[in-house]
Amino acid sequence: MGLLAFIAQEIDPNNPFARWVNPDATGLTGAQFRGLIISGIAQGAMYGLIALGYSMVYGILGFINFAHGEVFMVGAMTGMIASNKLADAGLWETNFIGSLLIVILLSVLVCSLTAIIMEKVAYRPLRNTPRLIPLITSIGVSFFLQNASIVLLGPSAKSYPEMPDWLKDQYTFLGISGARLLVIFAAAASMAVLWYYVENTKNGKAMRAVAEDAEIAALMGINVNRTIVKVFALGGAMAGMAGILWGVLFRSVIHSMGFLPGIKAFSAAVVGGIGHLGGAMVGGLSIGMAESVGPLMILEPLGVNGVSQLRDAVAFAMLIVMLLLRPSGIFDERLPAEDRT
Secondary structure, three states: OOHHHHHHHHOOOOOHHHHHOOHHHHOOOHHHHHHHHHHHHHHHHHHHHHHHHHHHHHHHHOOOOOOHHHHHHHHHHHHHHHHHHHHHOOHHHHOHHHHHHHHHHHHHHHHHHHHHHHHHHHHHHHOOOOOHHHHHHHHHHHHHHHHHHHHHHOOOOEEOOOOOHHHOOOOEEOOEEHHHHHHHHHHHHHHHHHHHHHHHOHHHHHHHHHHHOHHHHHHOOOOHHHHHHHHHHHHHHHHHHHHHHHHHHHOEEOOOOOHHHHHHHHHHHHHHOOOOHHHHHHHHHHHHHHHHHHHHHHHHHHOOOOHHHHHHHHHHHHHHHHHHHOOOOOOOOOOOHHHHO
8 A cells, every 4th residue: 555545544534634645535526536637637738838939939039928828819719710610611510620620720820920920020120139128029919919809800709619529528538528638639749749840850950059059050050030930930830729729628719818828828838947848848737737636635725715716826826836946947947148147
């Protein structure tokens, strides 16, 4: 018998902290508790995909693109428009997988193009200015994209078309709903493709060289501007994928939807070690699990009421604790030279 199992067996079930070692003490069934875990993983996987964009841009330029959450929103909105057009044509129901692939492709392309335009128009002219300037600019770009969405699509929430039965919660595989299984699989596949691209392709090696030292990379014949554009495009593509997965899972999208997931994804990048791709995904999963399981396991034993409404507080509290204990994140990625001086 393991130590935790022994403690769970011996501890007084009336002790409010019994749930820390014995989930049965939460009053949930095993299936319900597993559901919270899977929900946290799915949510965290989407945060991780968005966080990849933050980490990649920071790794090369050393600044935080706070408009990246709105690129995620653009992806979700693009997917909503495309999926409804396909539904009107009858393709969404008759060929869902093919339709979803088309929607993903469109969303990824639109988000990549959006990120490229942001870099060329808003950030490249400010590249040699103090980093506070592009940071403030990114906030302005964020508001611009939100208001552009309002002008084009209106201020009210929009919905994706009805999902097929196998993606609904009442249909499960190994206790996991089809929608969450799709989110987890697609996020893992996207991360694997990105990792392979960065680690094993010529363009990926150029990105790592520019992140290490842009001036030396330029002397070695690497086109720094083109490489930075590719970094923004890849980050935009990951945000677009996250937007589609969000739409598939929750169906409802609105112009302001990018703010909170964007902030949580930034938190995930910091928790994982900003600039580290694997750290972004680990940080995303950590934030997702914290907000899914944390309220029940931490706040409720402390006698806090309405814990389900405090999930965001738990997620950001985790960020604060991480910054206090390990400011460089789980994966201690080397900071750019200007940050070390």
